Amino acid sequence: MGLLDHKTAVVTGANSGIGLAAAERFIAEGAERVFITARRQPELQSAAERLGPRAVAIPADVGVPGDLDRLYAQVAAAGNRLDVVVANAGLTRVARLGDISDDDLDTVLTTNVKGVVYTVQKALPLLNDGASVILIGSTTADRGRPGLSVYAASKAAVRSLARAWANELADRGIRVNVLVPGSTATPGSDNLAAQTNPNVSIDEFRAGRISTIPLGRFAEPIEIANAAVFLASELSSFITGSTVDADGGFNQV
Numbered sequence: 149m150g151l152l153d154h155k156t157a158v159v160t161g162a163n164s165g166i167g168l169a170a171a172e173r174f175i176a177e178g179a180e181r182v183f184i185t186a187r188r189q190p191e192l193q194s195a196a197e198r199l200g201p202r203a204v205a206i207p208a209d210v211g212v213p214g215d216l217d218r219l220y221a222q223v224a225a226a227g228n229r230l231d232v233v234v235a236n237a238g239l240t241r242v243a244r245l246g247d248i249s250d251d252d253l254d255t256v257l258t259t260n261v262k263g264v265v266y267t268v269q270k271a272l273p274l275l276n277d278g279a280s281v282i283l284i285g286s287t288t289a290d291r292g293r294p295g296l297s298v299y300a301a302s303k304a305a306v307r308s309l310a311r312a313w314a315n316e317l318a319d320r321g322i323r324v325n326v327l328v329p330g331s332t333a334t335p336g337s338d339n340l341a342a343q344t345n346p347n348v349s350i351d352e353f354r355a356g357r358i359s360t361i362p363l364g365r366f367a368e369p370i371e372i373a374n375a376a377v378f379l380a381s382e383l384s385s386f387i388t389g390s391t392v393d394a395d396g397g398f399n400q401v
Contacts, residue, residue, distance in 0.1 A: 150178025151381040156228045158183045158219070160210050160267055161237030163191040165334030166284065169369035170234055170376040171195070175202050177377055179232075183223055185210070186237070210237045210263030216270045223274060230274045232380045234282045235267040238302075240336070242295040242343040252298055260302035264309060268324075278321040280380045283310050285328040285391060287399045295344065307391065314389030323388035325379050330395025331357045332367040362397030 157174050161167040163186035171182045182199065185208040186192040196205035206222055208215035223230065238260045241252045268281055275281075288296050289303035307326055314324040331337060331354075338350050345353070358365060375394040378384050393399060 150176070151377055151383065152232070153178035153180075155179045155231040155380070156181045156183075156223075157232035157234065157380065158185070158223065158230060158267075158271065159234040159236055160185045160208070160263075162186055163188055163195045165336055166329060166332060166369050166372045166376075167234070167236040168195050168198075169373035170236065171199055171203060173370065173373040173377050174232070174380065175199055177381070181226070181228055183219065183228075185215075185219055209259075210235075210267050211258040213266050213270070216266050220270050220274060228274070229276050230271055230279060231276055232280050232282070233268060233271050233275070234284070234376060234380075235264045235306075236284045237263055237267070238284060238286075238336075240296070240299045240340050240343065242340070243298065244295050245297060248298060256298045256302050260299070261305045261309075264306055268309075268313065275320075275322060279323075280384070281313070281317075281322060281324040282376055282379050283324070283326045285326040287328060287330055287393075287395050289328075290399055310391075311389050318388065323379075323384070325384070325387060325389070326391045327372070327375055327379060328391050328393045328395060328399070329372045330367055330393075330398045331361060332369055332372055334369055337366070360398060361395075362401050365396070367394065367396060 159167050159171045162171045162184035171184050174182050183204045185206050187209045189207045192205045196203045206219050208219045241256050243252045283306050286303040288300045310324045310326045372394050
């Protein structure tokens with residue numbers, strides 16, 4: 149028996165990294181169907197091939213409401229309702245105050261805030277009572293890291309959305325929580341390293357971050373995915389409006 153037997157899930161931003169690992173773990177725990185989305189179709193298709201027949205790949209940009217309409221129409225057309233939604237898709241722009249552009253604001257807030265709002269809102273007609281909604285946060289929301297103010301603000305907004313939605317959906321038994329990963333070995337992390345300082349290698353960037361993590365290493369995506377399984381399953385049945393930090397102690401000690 150798996151923790152997610154017969155469940156159906158949607159995971160956005162699932163072409164690589166944490167999203168792909170979460171989809172993989174959901175399937176390993178018995179999920180009947182996992183709909184995965186991402187903007188880059190070739191990588192998304194490769195992810196679906198890796199996940200096998202219980203995965204359904206639907207190209208979508210969460211910042212485009214019409215793409216989400218198409219996603220959920222295909223979920224409904226397949227005869228599925230939803231037990232789990234993981235709003236994982238997100239992106240980072242590095243820009244210090246004085247250099248923040250309209251494009252920086254529009255790009256980050258459209259994906260990280262608007263995309264999260266519509267990912268969940270448009271799923272509502274398909275969500276089963278007792279479903280689990282998992283929003284992906286960031287340790288950056290609680291840190292004043294130079295160059296990441298817009299990204300941090302977007303993730304602080306995600307935390308606020310979860311609190312309000314947990315109240316709004318409580319009468320249906322739908323739980324809404326935030327999963328906060330720490331530094332994780334993903335393509336997104338490598339992209340952040342390249343943006344932060346193009347003259348510093350990935351290994352040097354990671355070494356600098358590791359020095360601030362009590363457990364002394366980056367997480368593997370599966371470790372964050374294990375926390376997602378916890379939040380998606382009945383193991384967390386009395387947890388809503390909360391954050392689960394899987395950060396190696398970075399924001400804790």
